[in-house]
Amino acid sequence: MKIKEIKNSDIAVFWLWREGKSTLLFLLNLGKKKLNLFDENEDALFDFIKFLVDLESTIDFEVKKWDFWYEGKVKLFYKNKKVSIKIYFWNCDFDLFTDFDAIIKTPWISPYNDKYAKFREKFISQTSIFKDNYKGKVIGITGTKGKSTISTLIYECLKEAWFHVKLVGNIGRPVLDQINILEKTKYDFVVYEMSSYMLEDHSPKNYISILNNIYECHIDRHGSFESYKKAKANILSSAKYSLINYDFKDMEDVKKIDKNIVFHYGSKGDYIYKNGEFCKGKNCILKDKDILLKGEHNRKNITAVLGVLDIILKDKKKIKKVLSAVLKRFSWLPHRIENIGTYKWITFIDDAIAVAPESTIEAMKTFSSEIGTLFLWGQDRQDSENHFDELEKKIIELDIKNLVLFPDTGYKIFWEYTKDLEEEKSHTIEIGDYKAKIIKTRSMKKWVSFAYKHTKEWKTALLSCASPSFSLWKNYEEKGNMFQEEVKGQGKE
Secondary structure, three states, X not given: OOXXXXXOOOEEEEOOXXXXXXXXXXXXXXXXXXXXXXXXXXXXXXXXHHHHHHHOOEEEEEEEEOOOEEEEEEEEEEOOEEEEEEEEEEOOOHHHHHHOOEEEEOOOOOOOOOXXXXXXHHEEOHHHHHHHHXXXXXXXEEOOOOHHHHXXXXXXXXXXXXXXXXXXXXXXXXXXXXXXXOOOOOOOEEEEEOOHHHHOOOOOOOOEEEXXXXXXXXXXXXXXXXXXXXXXXXXXXXXXXXXXXXXXXXXXXXXXXXXXXXXXXXXXXOEEEEOOEEEEOOEXXXXXXOOOOOOHHHHHHXXXXXXXXXXXXXXXXXXXXXHHHHHOOOOOEOOEOEEEEEEOOEEEEEOOOOOOHHHHHHHXXXXXXXXXXXXXXXXXXXXXXXXXXXXXXXXXXXXXOEEEEOOOHHHHOOHHHHOOOOOOOEEEEEEOOEEEEEEEOOOHHHHHHHHHHHOOOOOEEEEOOOOOOOOOOOOHHHHHHHHHHHHHHHHOO
């Protein structure tokens, strides 16, 4: 939707919180005189009031509480212009959406929800607004795992090569906060980490699009694995260059691309990692030396970065110089195999970002026999009956001696052996030759205490949950931060 259309249309903002506030501010700066805000969370009303107070412009605020919802009117001056905002919170009447030309929703809102599926054609997002109005070159990255690392490495490499570059999207603040499309701000490159939520309603016109991998994830949100894959594949349809994991060479959406397609990773990819070397075809570009990033999966990620640099720089020596400089200093991102430190001779690793068993398995491969304790838990997505089979096999293969299980999904690990175990107490299970201590708990403090008590000195305690965080926390950052605080607090006792 073009800026002019937004300015002249009746617009609703659906869901407040971080992106909703950003959208409201964007519309205020656009000069909209009438706005409408919907949110199903009762607590969002008070957050909205604080948002208005921070603007220091509120002149009149009226709210009525009905049986199951709040309805109100706000009149304010913003930059000396009068603005009227209607608000609807809690159990909103979504039939009111019929009155609007477009509804700017946060990525968290699933268009597959029956309550508002009939309004799906009206839904737009910050990502689609950015796509329709930004004229510069965008490098879009998606995948179930690794997209944040790839995005950050590309950003760091392009900075190293002296490009004017911006990192946006799922990795940070909302894009309309970071790039002023109203003033037509432009960069050499915008590196955009794109989640499946951002991609489900449109196909971005990227300069380079990267599809890194697809595992079963967010099925409850998308309705099916097919819908999830389709959302991810949307990143490919309008790109000038498509850089795709070789594993997907036979995917239908990939077959439709007839030009400017290259593959990374895989034995027959254009950019591969083999025998300790990063190569373009048979030509070695960089040796795996002095690289701080751990794990085989990060080698896969680096092949995608190599592909982007080759497209942009087109010079082997310059690519080697730039990539080598970045990889020698770049070690981790927060909550992504992050080394919290060694306390009481135990090294604690925070991989709270892991939202699928495949992600946790990759983290386990990274530390292998070093793992003394593994923390598992998260929201039950109910993707399939055998969702944790491979994860359980890996736990047994690595002979991990201590498991900390937290609801919902943690309690499903080795279900036959753990289903009747009493919570908050230490137990021992035996599966053939495999033997492990287990605690089922709802207490972060007990988790960490169990790890300190049972993990052998110089071993690793790995937090890598294999499931999303939303059963108890707002997001993986909150979960990871709480874990780190508890580890450091008990480590000083």
